[in-house]
Amino acid sequence: MSATADAAASPVSAAAGIRGVLRVTPFRRLWYSTFLSSLGDWLGLLATTALAASLATGYSQQSFALGGVLLVRLLPAMVLGPVAGVFADRFNRRYTMVISDLIRFALFLTIPLAHLVVSADRTLWWLYVVTFFIECVSLFWLPAKDASVPNLVRRDQIEAANQLGLITTYGITPVLGALLFAALARITDALAKHLSFFKANPTNLALYFNAATFLVGALVVYFIKEISGSRGRGAPGTQPTLRSLAREAGQFLRTSRLLRGLIIGISGAFAAGGAVIGAGRFFVSSLGGGDAAYGVLFGAVFVGLGLGMAFGPRFAREVSRRRLFGLSIVASGSCLALTAVMPLIWLAVIFVVLLGFGAGNGYLAAVTLLGTEIDDQIRGRVFAILQTLIRVVLILSLAVVPFLVGAIGTTDITIGALDITVDGTRIVLFAAGLLAMGTGVLAYRYMDDKHHVSIWVDLVTSLRGDSTARRRLHSGGVFVAFEGGEGSGKSTQIGLLAASLTEVGLPVRITREPGATALGEQIRALVLHREESISPRAEALLFAADRAHHVTTVIRPSLDAGCVVLTDRYVDSSLAYQGAGRDLTMDEVRRISRWATDNLRPDLTILLDIDVEIGLARATRSAQADKLEAESVAFHQRVRQAFRTLAESSPDRYLVLDASLPPEELARQILVQVQRLLPARPHSVGSSPTATGEGTVMA
Structure with a gap:
């Protein structure tokens, strides 16, 4: 995953993201209300247009009646839209939604009741009036709901929450509304054979059901205590007026x-x-x-x-x-x-x-x-606008x-x-x-x-x-990992590469695993220098814990700052040492490491390959061997073969070099390969330092 990925973008699948937001109880309840309100809107549209068409006579009159219903549904926004947004930012959003749903319940209920007691012409006009007021009320409900969603979920869950809401409104409930309307129409037709009431009022059952959706929605929202107005909690004397809120919204629009x-x-x-x-x-x-x-x-x-x-x-x-x-x-x-x-x-x-x-x-x-x-x-005002x-x-x-x-x-x-x-x-x-x-x-x-x-x-x-290419595009940071067995010369090559990059003013961060942080030093002492034995699974988890902290506190911040990060060992060392050397499965170690690093991969992995006996002789020449260095030759042979297998499986990500070559020759080949990853600069790597300043090496 990119270190600079958009805050709204999520590394998980859409289904997993939606499941995640539905586990948030307040949002789940709001979604129930959204579902019911949207179902009521679509069912109401079908029922009111069908009623309008049935009340008119003749093709032209029916067309005008249907068009009139659609027109009055759109007109209120031209008058009340901005006012509703100011209202959502000024008053408690939960109460706004509850009262709006209760009013819509009452208004929808009047349509079939009017149909029972007045003539068709008057019912049609009442339908226009009620539809107009229902849309006016809906204009207050919508910005209150939309403005509440970001306060009920984490920032990284907002896109999934909006995704679910929009799919519900424009994908699920239109289909369900159509199916429900058809089912209620069939039920009405069946009842009309025995009861004249349903024959004379074919859409009333759908309208009653539609009104009920808003009543239930109001009850659901009432119990979502987490919803409130952002300004509604202040003391009455300190609350801004509607006019001042409107001016503030206008200023925001201009800037x-x-x-x-x-x-x-x-x-x-x-x-x-x-x-x-x-x-x-x-x-x-x-x-x-x-x-x-x-x-x-x-x-x-x-x-x-x-x-x-x-x-x-x-x-x-x-x-x-x-x-x-x-x-x-x-x-x-x-x-x-x-x-x-x-x-x-x-x-x-x-x-x-x-x-x-x-x-x-x-x-x-x-x-x-x-x-x-x-x-x-x-x-709330922006949504309403x-x-x-x-x-x-x-x-x-x-x-x-x-x-x-x-x-x-x-x-x-x-x-x-x-x-x-x-x-x-x-x-x-x-x-x-x-x-x-x-x-x-x-x-x-x-x-x-x-x-x-x-x-x-x-x-x-x-x-x-x-994701690695995107990171280089956005931040300029480059991530290079050095891998290899004991005594392969990783530290030497990291130092030579850092010196070459620093000469041309590139910021370089040198780090290692384990032990790059204070916590890492404690883990390093535990897994490499303590006398008591540690089980293979515990050892793998300890390395993963060090790596998770290392990535969060050292590697990612350095990449975001545009540094070239050079690390002595990374994920592939765990795959080789714990996955092959300890006879754990590589898939187990890989899953742990991916989770620990949030799937951050190096732009380039340099494998310094060397004969096991030669490498161990180098490693123990000047210092006492640690636990891993003291393992058997057979252990290190498995590690070396694992590194080779990993390199063969990802040749585009690996540079495999013979570590027995002279250090200067190895450094030259490494520099050429790393140079291809670097962002374009006025001076090529290896030239004299720029006049604008020296590079920085941070260990």
Whole structure:
């Protein structure tokens, strides 16, 4: 794993990350509430649109009734969105969510009750009024919920928590809501054969069930004591006014490049999304498809969204989320532009899935950035601003696109003997794709936090899982491990290499295992110089404990600071000495070491290979042998063979040298190999020192 990996990126799989956040009791309860609220929203959308259509007569009236329900669901955000965000930052978020759910429960309950006592026309108007107020209340619930998530989990769990929430909202509950609505409709049909009440009120059962989801959700949130307002705990006299909070949010908008990038990218993405929704039916017709094809194309968007939210982070795990957001928008825009020129429906569906994949990945990156980089005191307002922006952009896009399609009409293009008819939907969709690509590029430029690293190289190394290359790109640190049997001359070669690197001003950190830290010295004395014997498993664990502390306190900080770290022994010594020499399995030792080091691997491992007898004679010439040096020749033969096997299995990571060669020749070959790993510098290694200063050797 990269030493400088993005804070939001996780080294574990998506499934493991989701399991981890679900073990956090407060978050798990919030997820239950999110699930119920989202299920209620989707079920409510289906039930209210179905009711609106049933209350109107004639095709045109039914279309207007359905469109009216959708319109009033979007309009409140234009008025109350920013106010709701200020409210979420000013008042207790738990109470805000509970009261909002109770109000939504009561409002949804009035719809079927009104259907029982008033005429169809009045019921339709009441449906519009209630839907408007339900959306107003939802605007207060959403930022309170979103702003609470980062306070319930660790920082490294925020992406997994957002991932689960978005998959639930856009992947699981839409499907469950549709299935539940269908099931309730079948139950209603069955009951209508025996009870006239259900025949006259076919959607009421679904509406009652929908209201119940919000009542249960309110009860769940009420018992999540960990949710509260970031400012709500202060004394009443010291609490800021709503107006001052609004001014603070405006100031943040003007000064934050992150938020400006998010606003630009999200605006372009949802404008393109609105174009897909607004022109999708006409586009399918231009390809010769009907309602079924339109349903498939519409569903493909949600399939792509779900896949992007679930699996997108795995493909670009170590790419900065700031970069990933803009790249995802560009990718979605490219797919939309390609969709516009597809001649067949099935090809268009493929690119729509890819479009959704990019959009889902980008939206997850945006929500994660808001959770990790926006202070809790302003987070509710920022979430509300973006949610308002999304709704406003969608409204404008849905309103403008049909008129643009109609105004453009169809255009006949003649190229030689070929006559091509281009309809307005393709032109509008292609233009929307270009718009999304442009806003994605702008968002990337505003938010890019790795200007010195090529984005192409960044992506390639991430997709390859090459964490060592990514570390060198981002910090300049290089990690070299020296391995070999006793008396192979590792210390001598480390000293010669450090001197060469220091001559050109490179910072060098010399270290060793075990014993590089105070704790390591105690472990070294225990495993190498104490008289009592230690069992092989205990010995392996002690070496792993030293290594874990060594990596955390010495190696990683030095790499992050751009040092060249030279270590005398690392993981491969444990594999050779404890895995082969002690007859433990290498897989056991490897698992322990990977966990201890958080999978940090050297950029280069230099194996100084030497005949066992010669090496032992060197090692014992000037000092008393330690426990390992005093082992039998057969033990050291197994160790030497293990080192050779490891080198043969990873030739790209190893430099194997004959340690019996003169030290100067070995040093020359090592320097040549290490030089290839170093970042570009104005002076090559081996030249005279630079005029800007000397290097630093830290032991």
